[in-house]
Amino acid sequence: MLSREDNALLTRVDRGTPMGDTLRRYWVPALLARELPEPDGPPVRVRLLGEDLVAFRDTQGRIGLLDEYCPHRRASLYFGRNEECGLRCVYHGWKYDVDGRCVDMMNEPDAASFKEKIFTTSYPTVELGGIVWAYMGPAERRPPVPAFNWLRIPATHIQVSKVIQETSWVQGLEGGIDTSHAPIMHRLLTTETKRPGFRPDNPFVKGGAPTLALDLTDYGYQYAGIRPLDAQRFHVRTYHLILPFHQIRPSRSESGVPLVAGHSWVPIDDENTMVYNWEYSTTAAPLTDEDRLERRLGNGPADVDQTTFRSKRHRGNNYLLDRQVQKTETFTGIDGINTQDRGIQESMGPVVDRSQEHLGPADKAIIQARRLLLGAIKTVQAGGTPRGIGPSYYTLRASEGVLPRDADWREALTPEMAAAEIFQTV
Numbered sequence: 001m002l003s004r005e006d007n008a009l010l011t012r013v014d015r016g017t018p019m020g021d022t023l024r025r026y027w028v029p030a031l032l033a034r035e036l037p038e039p040d041g042p043p044v045r046v047r048l049l050g051e052d053l054v055a056f057r058d059t060q061g062r063i064g065l066l067d068e069y070c071p072h073r074r075a076s077l078y079f080g081r082n083e084e085c086g087l088r089c090v091y092h093g094w095k096y097d098v099d100g101r102c103v104d105m106m107n108e109p110d111a112a113s114f115k116e117k118i119f120t121t122s123y124p125t126v127e128l129g130g131i132v133w134a135y136m137g138p139a140e141r142r143p144p145v146p147a148f149n150w151l152r153i154p155a156t157h158i159q160v161s162k163v164i165q166e167t168s169w170v171q172g173l174e175g176g177i178d179t180s181h182a183p184i185m186h187r188l189l190t191t192e193t194k195r196p197g198f199r200p201d202n203p204f205v206k207g208g209a210p211t212l213a214l215d216l217t218d219y220g221y222q223y224a225g226i227r228p229l230d231a232q233r234f235h236v237r238t239y240h241l242i243l244p245f246h247q248i249r250p251s252r253s254e255s256g257v258p259l260v261a262g263h264s265w266v267p268i269d270d271e272n273t274m275v276y277n278w279e280y281s282t283t284a285a286p287l288t289d290e291d292r293l294e295r296r297l298g299n300g301p302a303d304v305d306q307t308t309f310r311s312k313r314h315r316g317n318n319y320l321l322d323r324q325v326q327k328t329e330t331f332t333g334i335d336g337i338n339t340q341d342r343g344i345q346e347s348m349g350p351v352v353d354r355s356q357e358h359l360g361p362a363d364k365a366i367i368q369a370r371r372l373l374l375g376a377i378k379t380v381q382a383g384g385t386p387r388g389i390g391p392s393y394y395t396l397r398a399s400e401g402v403l404p405r406d407a408d409w410r411e412a413l414t415p416e417m418a419a420a421e422i423f424q425t426v
């Protein structure tokens with residue numbers, strides 16, 4: 001459990017809040033690059049860390065991320081004209097470039113001198129791995145641009161998607177680093193069903209309740225769920241948490257292609273999160289449609305509106321829960337592994353009251369993540385650099401395997417967990 005004060009500390013993301021200022025020390029995903037497919041195309045609304053912004057790609061292909069509201073009289077620039085290297089407010093024709101400079105005014109006779117004094121908030125951006133990342137913190141503390149391996153994988157080998165979750169980002173993150181729920185909530189009841197989930201003959205499901213081992217690192221932690229299979233063997237599944245909100249986990253396509261996968265839980269505001277999902281193949285062959293996890297996870301175009309990024313299975317329709325399916329085929333009766341996650345995490349309310357919880361040893365990774373996040377706030381307040389900014393996360397992957405009981409899982413799996421990707425120079 002957590003005190004009400006610490007819960008508020010963790011979950012409030014506005015500028016000027018302790019966590020809001022901590023999150024603003026990192027590059028954060030702002031939108032998918034494909035939302036701005038062409039120069040001078042339509043601008044896109046972006047709500048990020050409680051701020052209303054508008055993104056546009058200018059004539060030269062550069063991306064601007066500006067305060068949504070025009071500094072003149074606060075009209076929304078979403079309705080603006082994206083033309084000749086700037087976004088022009090349609091109310092009185094003030095125009096801003098990607099750096100937030102006012103470069104023209106149509107309603108002022110003396111625009112030449114007046115416009116020099118006008119700036120709007122603009123954030124630096126970088127386009128990496130199909131995502132536009134933004135930095136919203138103090139200029140003098142700007143860290144190096146993100147360098148996850150998954151940002152260097154060619155488009156043929158990686159799938160990236162996003163979906164809105166109607167909860168605090170911490171709730172999403174805590175689900176993603178919670179190995180103990182995964183083989184329970186996401187299990188299938190039979191080997192015959194074609195629905196997405198973990199089959200009952202998967203060692204992840206067959207193993208007993210997990211013991212958690214957790215190693216703190218300078219990026220966050222790596223941890224393993226260790227499940228006894230029988231007298232000779234155990235199943236180990238490892239994860240990484242990279243502060244502030246990135247998870248890396250092992251995965252596999254339906255046809256058995258080994259994948260590295262992960263999520264980033266990016267706060268839209270205190271009560272809403274944009275979940276970014278990615279997976280890539282570690283083999284030389286490109287990712288086929290069948291290899292992609294979208295259908296299995298419930299994150300693709302069939303399940304998520306690609307304009308609003310809202311899930312078609314949502315709280316209002318109980319995520320299309322089918323009680324007959326729940327009786328005979330899947331543990332939840334809801335289709336899509338991440339749809340199940342979203343559904344249950346949203347069922348806790350937008351910001352769960354953590355003072356009411358009863359945590360056990362299986363929640364170790366969650367307890368530790370909270371400590372690290374509260375610790376990151378303290379580090380930032382003391383003028384330091386929080387975990388997750390240094391280069392040690394660059395080559396991380398995660399892994400799983402069935403090992404003999406006397407094996408050292410760190411020794412057996414760590415080389416795989418930190419493997420350099422063969423595509424990283426592409």
Ligand code: FES
Nearest residue numbers: 070072073089092
């Ligand atoms: S409100 Fe934008 S130009 Fe007047």
Ligand SMILES: [Fe+2]
Nearest residue numbers: 175182186341
């Ligand atoms: Fe889950």
